[in-house]
Every structure is written in structure tokens, then in C-alpha cells.
């Protein structure tokens with residue numbers, strides 16, 4: 631599988647996925663920590679990829695996404711943005727709505 635195929639698989643299989651540095655429990659950068667913080671406050675589980683453990687994804691996702699930095703939040707296969715956008719959307723309430731609606735949509739059983 632190429633790196634792009636890996637990315638496409640991850641974003642299609644996980645309706646809410648955060649590409650970040652480190653893990654939600656132990657973020658390796660303040661930007662990723664802020665992203666985890668607002669996303670966690672939406673109260674819904676989410677997938678993540680630690681790009682520090684996946685240098686191929688770190689190298690290729692910015693081109694694929696047309697977004698130069700991490701974190702990157704992807705919802706239903708689409709890039710939402712980095713931590714600045716996530717914080718803005720959280721402050722307006724938009725992030726909570728998006729995340730909760732997405733979770734409800736994909737909830738099984």
C-alpha cells in the first residue's frame with residue numbers, strides 16, 4: 631500500500647480522525663495538545679494517527695491535504711483544519727455540533 635492509499639484508508643474508515651504529534655494521552659506539541667483538548671470536550675471518541683511514529687504520513691499528508699501543518703482534523707473524509715480552526719469552531723459551538731452529528735450518524739447498534 632502506498633502512503634496515499636494508507637491515508638485514504640484511514641480517513642474513509644474513521645469518520646473522526648486527528649493527525650497529531652504524539653497521542654491524545656501524551657501529545658508531543660502544544661498545538662496537538664490544544665486540538666486534543668477541544669476535540670475531547672466534544673465528548674465523543676475519535677481516532678488518531680501519531681505522525682511522529684509515521685514519517686511517511688508526515689511527509690505526504692500535507693501535500694494530499696493541501697495543508698502544511700499538524701494537527702489536522704478530518705471528518706467524513708474531509709479536512710476540517712488545524713488547531714486554530716478547531717478552537718474557533720469550538721468557541722462558536724460549531725465543532726461540538728459537527729462532531730456529535732457525525733458520531734450519531736455512524737453509531738451502530
Ligand SMILES: N[C@@H](CCC(=O)N[C@@H](CS)C(=O)NCC(=O)O)C(=O)O
Nearest residue numbers: 659661698699700701712713714715
Ligand atoms: N497554527 C497552526 C499550528 C500548527 C503548526 O504550526 N504546526 C507545525 C509545528 S508542530 C507543523 O506541523 N509543522 C510541520 C511538521 O512538523 O511536520 C494550526 O492552526 O494548526
Ligand code: FES
Nearest residue numbers: 651658659660661
Ligand atoms: S513540535 Fe514544535 S511547535 Fe509543534
